Amino acid sequence: MSSSPPPRGRPRDPRSHEAIISATAALVVEVGYAATSIGAVAARAGVGKDTVYRRWSGKAELVFEAVFTTTDDAPIPDTGTLTGDLAVLLESLVDEFRTPAGTAALPGLLADFAADPALKARIRTHFLAPSKDRLVVIFDRAAQRGEIAADTPVNLVLDTLAGAVFFHIALVGESPTPQLAGQLAAMISRGIQIR
């Protein structure tokens, strides 16, 4: 007579899920990362705290999903060239780092990742997995076109793309030019292309 709980990560009620995500993004902008609490998110979303904890391990994971996974469900770009596909990915990444929520969330999120070994250990397997999945599709197509080798190191390229955008915009505080995504895409795709 026991029934399994739904798998972690699948919302029972899509409306609650959406309300929690929206409340989180709004709170981070309004009060900052440090002052954002699971209790405040739950109150604003009109759900109980247990509903939040059923889906997310804690604040860092919730804020990450609310702020930095906004394009995970977008169609994977298929422009016909590696450079074009990477440019689309990078434009989304640049946009995420520039949103008010992204700007407000990032420093505290980094500090929490750095301070919590269990959370940090999940960056590759959990937080970066959807981005890697998208890049793998793009690389497979590029390999089929003969643009890159089939063994191109996906993780290293992903870290380089994300690291470049993070360092340039979030750390150094550059205002990205309209050319930024295209410049980076051209540099990295040329760097890994077969010639």
Add this chain to the structure above:
Amino acid sequence: MSSSPPPRGRPRDPRSHEAIISATAALVVEVGYAATSIGAVAARAGVGKDTVYRRWSGKAELVFEAVFTTTDDAPIPDTGTLTGDLAVLLESLVDEFRTPAGTAALPGLLADFAADPALKARIRTHFLAPSKDRLVVIFDRAAQRGEIAADTPVNLVLDTLAGAVFFHIALVGESPTPQLAGQLAAMISRGIQIR
């Protein structure tokens, strides 16, 4: 009858300077970034706090210099190729991020940079300036050899190199392989070479 103070940034006594830097790096490893204070550094170095504040604006600047400028005075690599020169630079960068002091200092340092707009505004002009100067020399030589265009964007390449190493090692926590610096150097130099 007034004499100017020595310009900020030039130590009056090289022994004090060295003692302060050593004390800072040791303290960060022993007690962590958060618990490292200017008072504790001064006591360990055997100098007054005013001697520290005469040279550094505060903890973040002092820790940055103690931990992340260890190769600023090394000879600029001149291997004969852009890829070779970048590989040497990247090896030094990878080593800095892997030291106990680098690992201990980085999260707190990032949080302080993010939380202090005045400090953050000086990342490009102050903290990254020596690295950029070294890269400019390497790029000038590469341009003279015809490897890259004279207008290659130095800041963007610098941010990409530093961001890739930061993201891969410090954030995601990868143990760098012996090939890492060479792989990144090959990718980025191919990405900007004239062909």
